[in-house]
Amino acid sequence: MNLQGEKINAEVISVYPNKVKISVDNLEDFRIAEESLKVGSYLRILDNENAILIAIIENFSIEVRDDGKKDYIIEANPLGMIIDNEFIRGGDSIAIPPKKVEIAKEDEIVSIYEHSINDTEKFTFSSLSSNGNIKVPVNGNRFFNKHIAIVGSTGSGKSHTVSTILQKAVNEKIGDFDLNNSHIIIFDIHSEYSSAFPKANLLDINNLVLPYWLLKSDELTELFIDTEANDHNQKYIFKEAVVNNRRENFSGHEKENFRIHFDSPYFFDINKVLEFITKKNSEVIDTGEVYKSGDKKGQKKTVQGSLYGKLTNFVNRLENKVYDSRLKFLLGDKSKQITFEETIEQLLGYKQTQKSNITVIDLSGVPFEVLSITVSLISRIIFEYGYYYKRMRYSQNPEEKINNDIPILMVYEEAHKYVPKSDLLKYRASKEAIERIAKEGRKYGVSLLLSSQRPSEISETIFSQCNNFIAMRLTNPNDQLYVKRLLPDTLGNITDRMPTFKAGEALLLGDAVVLPSIVQIDKCTTPPSSNDIPYLDLWKEEWKNLNLPDIKTEWYKQ
Ligand SMILES: Nc1ncnc2c1ncn2[C@@H]1O[C@H](COP(=O)(O)OP(=O)(O)OP(=O)(O)O)[C@@H](O)[C@H]1O
Ligand SMILES: [Mg+2]
Known part of the structure; x- marks a missing residue:
């Protein structure tokens, strides 16, 4: 010694x-x-x-x-x-x-x-916090193939870390070409990422088109039916209207083992459904008899339909949705016309006019009550794309070894908003869709990157499926405990440093990195836009006038 x-x-x-x-x-x-x-x-x-x-x-x-x-x-x-x-x-x-x-x-x-790590598999976005000369590579194949979680309190550097990682991913190339084969979809809840990815395929409530007719029965019910009223008439009549209209629009033939039903992914016209239900609400049935005497003598005798007047609230609710300009991206004319192929091209950055590695879906304009089904619909379309693409590849070549040669990463910012521990109905749709990707996505080339301020509030099913973690500054003891549980006992004490991490400092751990390491994430090339408003700077300026007519125009914009 x-x-x-x-x-x-x-x-x-x-x-x-x-x-x-x-x-x-x-x-x-x-x-x-x-x-x-x-x-x-x-x-x-x-x-x-x-x-x-x-x-x-x-x-x-x-x-x-x-x-x-x-x-x-x-x-x-x-x-x-x-x-x-x-x-x-x-x-x-x-x-x-x-x-x-x-x-x-x-x-x-x-x-x-x-x-x-082999040189070809190295993917590097950080260096040791204690010594910036020492780069900390991860095994890029393992890192992206299994799900990733980035956790940290507000301002710890999560959005910058997401930007750094993705900017590096789209720039990794084995040849001299413009676009590599990376495919990333970001659910951007705070409109932060268009500045970090100026070349991205940018979708927001004004140009996003989603086909409501691909919603599952649960989601359709959640969207259109007042579930609290627990009104069986509503459910029954809505289902009947949807299935009937699907049949009318279906060009193929129903067979014994193929029937159109409430969940079939075929088009129906929501306006026709509204029409049908409005009619039922005011339906009068001709009895075939005529009044023989009195004021109405000679007039036809009618009785009210069984649902007469009982659907007024429901009709109002449907009208509010169908004519709500904020829901145009989901229920408008374009949603009726968009084809299955166009839907996927749009979401995956395969538009004819523009190919993009990154699709940023700005959810800031999506009304809160449809956020969960919007996220669920998109997530499910992508998952199913992966599923059917794999099936197609294997049926074309049974020797095929790689399930999906166009693998996709789905990025959920503020993941606790879509996949919380809560069982509340309003989260059910997005939770189910994302949990499915967490459990099965890896096999089909669809993986997750979740970022959250509140790891202790995220669904355990999802977190337990993540294999690589970037834990940034965390001040809440419950959240720290959560990260501590991820570490082998021998390294539990590393987490003691977590509350004092600087911006961009993180504990990097998982099966893609040789050692759990405290690292400083590299700076991104173009930063995401910060939500920080420089209050004092602005307040110190001269009084600003407010243009109310312009604001009104924006407010009332159709
Ligand atoms: N790798 C880094 N190196 C140096 N500074 C960084 C790094 N990452 C982030 N920062 C700084 O930290 C601040 C907060 O970063 P960021 O917006 O990414 O935090 P966040 O965790 O996403 O916060 P929120 O939860 O509020 O969205 C930024 O002002 C940024 O400049
Ligand atoms: Mg952020």
Whole structure:
């Protein structure tokens, strides 16, 4: 345990599977010139067999000896062993007692990260927080193939991290071509991402067209029927109207094993459904008799239909939806005309006029009450695309090895808004669709990147399917606990640093990175637009006039 000649400077005083305790009598002597010593620095601990244990410093403390001299106690977490120049995770094979403790050399740490991943699979978007010279690559194939979660309090750097990762992904190329084969869909709830991706396929409530007729029966019910009223008449008549109209518009033939039903993905005209229900609400039935006397003598005798007057609230509700200009993207004329192919081209950036790696779907204008079904509809279309594309590939070539050669990443900002733990009806649609991708998407080339301020509020089903995590500054103890549970016991203490992370600093962990590491995410090239309003700067300016007529025009815009 002799570090520098005669002088005993650092000695290992205890070894546990998850902790090594080291006593140092003089910190100045212990550090190497160019390597500074701090929490997060790496140590190398050698044994007689010349296996090297690499450990990360977790904390320092000072003990005062009887003679008044101070000892510095360093506690470090063992990360893995370097044996024959190769780094292996896990630190339980060190021969005891260890012989020597030193600060790990920079090139040693570089080589751990560099050799952990084949060059062709390396994808790098961060460097070690304790030493910016050391890049931390992830295995890009594993990283994107399994789901990714980015968590952190507001302002910790999540949106910038998403931008950095995606900007790098669209720029990775194996040849000299313009567009690579990356395919990303971002659900952008705060209109942040168009500035980060100026070349993206930008969809918002003004140009997005979604076919309502692809909604599932649950979603149609949620959208059009007042479920709280629990009115069976409404459900029954709506279903009948939809199925009948689907039949009328269907050009093929129904057969014994093929019947049009409430869930069939075929067109129906919502205005005709409204018409049908309005008629039922005012239906009078001719009895075939005539009045023989009185005021109405000679007139036909009629009775009210069974639903006469009972559907007035429902008709009003339907009219409000069908004529709501905010819902044009879903129920307007274009939604009736759009074909299945056009829907997918639009969502995947395959438009004839413009091909794009990234599609940004700006959801800021989507009314809250249809947000969940909008997200669910898009997510399901993409999932099913993956599913059928795989089926097609295999039927065309049974030898096929790759399920999907056009794999897609779906990015959900503020994921707790679509996939919360809550079982409330209003979240059901998006939750079901995204949970399905979380569970099965990987097989079909559809994976998830979820970003959230509140990891403890996200559906467990979804989180448990994520394999790679970027945990940024987290101040809420429940959320910290959540991340702590993801870590192996031996590394639990790393999370103690989480509340003090700087913007862009993160704990990167998962099966795509050789070691859980505290990193600084690279800056993105063009940033997402910040929602920060410089209050004081603006208030200090001269009084501004307000143009109310223009605001009114915007407000009433059809
Ligand atoms: N990698 C980074 N390096 C340096 N600064 C960064 C980095 N990432 C983010 N920042 C800074 O941190 C601030 C907040 O970043 P960002 O908007 O990405 O946070 P956020 O976690 O998405 O917040 P919110 O939850 O409110 O959306 C920005 O002003 C940005 O400049
Ligand atoms: Mg953000």
